[in-house]
Amino acid sequence: MSDKNSKKFFVDPTVLRLGKWLRYLGFDTSFVRSEKEIGADGVFLTKKRIRTNGSKMIQFVPFDRIEDQLVWFKEHFGPEIDLEKVGSRCIRCNEPLVEIPKESARDRVPDYIYQTHTVFRICPSCKRIYWRGSHTDRMQAYLERIGIFMGEGP
Numbered sequence: 478m479s480d481k482n483s484k485k486f487f488v489d490p491t492v493l494r495l496g497k498w499l500r501y502l503g504f505d506t507s508f509v510r511s512e513k514e515i516g517a518d519g520v521f522l523t524k525k526r527i528r529t530n531g532s533k534m535i536q537f538v539p540f541d542r543i544e545d546q547l548v549w550f551k552e553h554f555g556p557e558i559d560l561e562k563v564g565s566r567c568i569r570c571n572e573p574l575v576e577i578p579k580e581s582a583r584d585r586v587p588d589y590i591y592q593t594h595t596v597f598r599i600c601p602s603c604k605r606i607y608w609r610g611s612h613t614d615r616m617q618a619y620l621e622r623i624g625i626f627m628g629e630g631p
């Protein structure tokens with residue numbers, strides 16, 4: 478069994494945008510205010526200069542631009558990325574999406590989307606409906622451009 482994507486991340490407000498990308502990549506990612514709120518089993522990401530005492534649990538993100546942050550993330554956690562998990566989590570709620578029968582999406586998505594897609598998933602928390610392309614195509618193209626996928630298509 479693969480343990481990819483099993484790592485949990487905590488991000489503080491200095492790397493909020495990176496946190497949303499981690500959710501998009503499928504990682505369990507919690508938004509917290511400081512390292513005091515992290516659980517025992519997660520990695521805390523921040524741009525704040527805090528004392529780490531050499532702890533691997535706290536990782537300083539040494540970049541401001543999201544592009545650079547993502548490349549940094551790939552260099553540190555690239556092997557943890559499971560391409561099959563990309564787009565599997567609600568970016569707003571951090572909830573894993575649940576596949577629903579196509580029929581139950583009929584009245585909840587634009588008609589042309591319904592006609593041209595077969596797989597629909599819902600966030601159990603905010604009830605938002607996702608379909609392939611609803612948030613994935615543009616983000617995926619971006620990740621490919623900066624090399625997150627290392628040349629492999631999902």
Ligand SMILES: [Zn+2]
Nearest residue numbers: 567570600603
């Ligand atoms: Zn949601």
